[in-house]
Amino acid sequence: MSLDALTFLFVGGSFALYIGIAIWARAGSTKEFYVAGGGVPPIANGMATAADWMSAASFISLAGIVSFVGRDASAYLMGWTGGYVLLAMLLAPYLRKFGKFTVPDFIGDRYYSNTARTIAVICTIIISFTYVAGQMRGVGIVFSRYLHVDINTGVVIGMAIVFFYAVLGGMKGITYTQVAQYCVLILAFMVPAIFLSLQVTGHLLPQTALGATLDSGQSVLATLDQLSVELGFAQYTAGSKTTIDLFFMTFALMAGTAGLPHVIVRFFTVPRVKDARASAGWALIFIAILYTSVPGVAGFGRVNLIQTVNGVENTGREYSQIPDWFARWENTGLIKWEDKNNDGKVFYSKTEENELTVNRDIMVLANPEIAQLPNWVIALVAAGAVAAALSTAAGLLLVISTSISHDLMKKTINPNLSEKQELLYARGAAVVAILVAGWFGVNPPGFVAQVVALAFGLAASSVFPAILMGIFSKRMNTAGAVSGMVAGIAVTLAYIIYFKFLGGTSDQWIMGISPEGFGTVGMILNFIVAKIVSSMTAEPPAEIQQIVEDIRIPRGAGAASSH
Amino acid sequence: MSLSNENAQAYWSENLRIIITYLSIWFVVSYGCGVLFVDALDQIQFFGFPLGFWFAQQGSIFVFVGLIWAYVFSMNKLDEKYDVHE
Numbered sequence: 001m002s003l004d005a006l007t008f009l010f011v012g013g014s015f016a017l018y019i020g021i022a023i024w025a026r027a028g029s030t031k032e033f034y035v036a037g038g039g040v041p042p043i044a045n046g047m048a049t050a051a052d053w054m055s056a057a058s059f060i061s062l063a064g065i066v067s068f069v070g071r072d073a074s075a076y077l078m079g080w081t082g083g084y085v086l087l088a089m090l091l092a093p094y095l096r097k098f099g100k101f102t103v104p105d106f107i108g109d110r111y112y113s114n115t116a117r118t119i120a121v122i123c124t125i126i127i128s129f130t131y132v133a134g135q136m137r138g139v140g141i142v143f144s145r146y147l148h149v150d151i152n153t154g155v156v157i158g159m160a161i162v163f164f165y166a167v168l169g170g171m172k173g174i175t176y177t178q179v180a181q182y183c184v185l186i187l188a189f190m191v192p193a194i195f196l197s198l199q200v201t202g203h204l205l206p207q208t209a210l211g212a213t214l215d216s217g218q219s220v221l222a223t224l225d226q227l228s229v230e231l232g233f234a235q236y237t238a239g240s241k242t243t244i245d246l247f248f249m250t251f252a253l254m255a256g257t258a259g260l261p262h263v264i265v266r267f268f269t270v271p272r273v274k275d276a277r278a279s280a281g282w283a284l285i286f287i288a289i290l291y292t293s294v295p296g297v298a299g300f301g302r303v304n305l306i307q308t309v310n311g312v313e314n315t316g317r318e319y320s321q322i323p324d325w326f327a328r329w330e331n332t333g334l335i336k337w338e339d340k341n342n343d344g345k346v347f348y349s350k351t352e353e354n355e356l357t358v359n360r361d362i363m364v365l366a367n368p369e370i371a372q373l374p375n376w377v378i379a380l381v382a383a384g385a386v387a388a389a390l391s392t393a394a395g396l397l398l399v400i401s402t403s404i405s406h407d408l409m410k411k412t413i414n415p416n417l418s419e420k421q422e423l424l425y426a427r428g429a430a431v432v433a434i435l436v437a438g439w440f441g442v443n444p445p446g447f448v449a450q451v452v453a454l455a456f457g458l459a460a461s462s463v464f465p466a467i468l469m470g471i472f473s474k475r476m477n478t479a480g481a482v483s484g485m486v487a488g489i490a491v492t493l494a495y496i497i498y499f500k501f502l503g504g505t506s507d508q509w510i511m512g513i514s515p516e517g518f519g520t521v522g523m524i525l526n527f528i529v530a531k532i533v534s535s536m537t538a539e540p541p542a543e544i545q546q547i548v549e550d551i552r553i554p555r556g557a558g559a560a561s562s563h
Numbered sequence: 564m565s566l567s568n569e570n571a572q573a574y575w576s577e578n579l580r581i582i583i584t585y586l587s588i589w590f591v592v593s594y595g596c597g598v599l600f601v602d603a604l605d606q607i608q609f610f611g612f613p614l615g616f617w618f619a620q621q622g623s624i625f626v627f628v629g630l631i632w633a634y635v636f637s638m639n640k641l642d643e644k645y646d647v648h649e
Contacts, residue, residue: 074619211611219611281631295620
């Protein structure tokens with residue numbers, strides 16, 4: 001069967017599966033729509049969390065970043081997994097015991113303030129839209145490459161599918177589709193990863209294969225170091241970021257991960273507090289399968305790329321002798337070759353003689369082709385990339401629609417809303433959110449990479465500290481929490497906007513901290529301001545202190561409720 | 564769930580002790596081995612990896628998984644000890 005037919009079969013088959021699940025898991029009440037009825041088993045929730053978390057960025061871009069950046073990319077690998085330790089120990093069990101539907105719910109109730117609730121709603125919406133824009137674009141790119149449709153048509157197809165199961169099924173539909181999407185995406189990532197490790201080193205697992213010795217007698221990493229240095233790149237296993245920047249960046253990514261609303265709400269869907277803890281454990285196992293394979297995929301991909309393009313002598317290779325995949329990716333614009341010295345050879349290096357521009361994202365998408373794997377593997381990767389993007393987009397859209405129908409309409413504007421009306425608002429908000437996300441997919445803001453710093457910076461400097469203090473400090477009051485959040489958000493936003501959008505340069509970084517790492521500073525400031533302000537103002541009322549006492553004890557969690 | 568105030572206090576402080584223990588390990592493995600002392604550890608070879616590089620790109624993730632599960636089991640035991648489990 002041809003590649004196109006196989007891709008249609010794999011992607012189409014996975015869509016049919018998602019739609020079937022959506023019809024089966026249709027939501028009938030707000031509780032089903034917001035938290036899947038609160039009865040999701042921990043393993044299923046772990047898988048759904050993993051799919052929710054691993055976006056087009058994890059599936060497509062992460063290996064690309066590691067591949068091109070080497071050592072310094074460890075901030076992403078550690079940051080995006082270590083956050084789950086914080087989530088499991090500091091947030092998830094207590095929020096589950098608290099037993100409401102959303103993150104602004106907790107912040108609004110714990111700090112007995114609609115101002116705090118509204119700040120949380122705004123943060124939630126900004127973080128989620130920032131994120132979703134990239135997902136829709138990712139779906140469009142995958143469709144355009146593999147199904148030969150226009151990118152915009154691809155975005156519209158993606159919107160239609162998400163519309164179907166997010167609007168119909170709410171959290172219940174999303175949860176069970178995400179379980180299926182996890183299976184598709186992990187298979188799609190691991191099959192080529194295992195093929196590659198076997199091909200390059202004879203090891204089955206990419207985790208151990210990266211440390212293996214090649215036929216040349218040299219280890220994979222030493223070969224990478226040597227190739228990189230010969231071509232003028234930095235040594236693969238040596239970093240160029242300063243220790244302090246790496247430290248702050250890793251911390252911002254960890255605290256940001258723990259503070260992302262679409263991840264936190266997943267822990268509201270399990271029956272008991274102990275299930276919330278176990279879900280975090282399962283989620284990290286499922287995430288770690290992919291994340292610990294990434295360094296291997298990245299390393300082999302880079303060796304393959306350099307050797308294919310530069311030839312065995314590492315001095316360049318005749319264009320006519322380079323395999324077909326090269327031309328196919330040239331068509332998408334993700335690879336560009338300019339024959340500067342007119343010798344008809346392609347040459348890739350860090351020096352002036354370089355003739356090749358490679359987009360990092362092709363590392364995962366083109367890897368199977370570079371390694372000449374069978375067509376069904378390539379089709380599987382396409383289905384996996386779409387699953388990764390759709391599952392994250394659906395989770396984000398749900399959080400956006402819930403913030404609007406529940407936190408804004410029901411809790412702030414009109415408390416008399418009936419359940420039926422609230423559900424109608426939730427579905428309506430989901431439709432609007434999908435349309436806005438689709439618009440971003442068709443007209444990408446052009447700074448997707450920059451806005452990721454924004455999403456994590458905001459989550460680390462506002463949501464994470466506010467929830468943490470709400471659980472671990474009985475003394476924390478409205479004035480402290482609100483002023484802390486405002487201070488944290490203000491400095492983080494100002495720093496990111498100055499350096500990412502107003503042309504600030506890296507020699508102006510305060511203490512050498514990059515905008516990606518500044519969320520950590522915002523978080524520390526949030527803690528300090530909140531502590532000082534709360535100690536100068538009245539302590540919270542007795543019933544609020546009782547709530548804090550109560551969420552610390554697991555028994556009596558019951559199902560999530562709106563009262 | 565008539566947990567006396569004293570017991571609730573004792574439960575909470577044991578809970579905090581567990582969290583602090585595991586988060587110390589979390590910090591040492593990720594920020595210690597993966598960031599602060601990475602250059603020293605890189606002098607050691609570990610199954611074909613420089614050890615610091617291995618911690619930063621793989622080892623820390625394995626430890627994170629182990630930590631969450633150790634925490635899950637410790638807390639389940641603690642919940643039963645104070646009879647606050649569900």
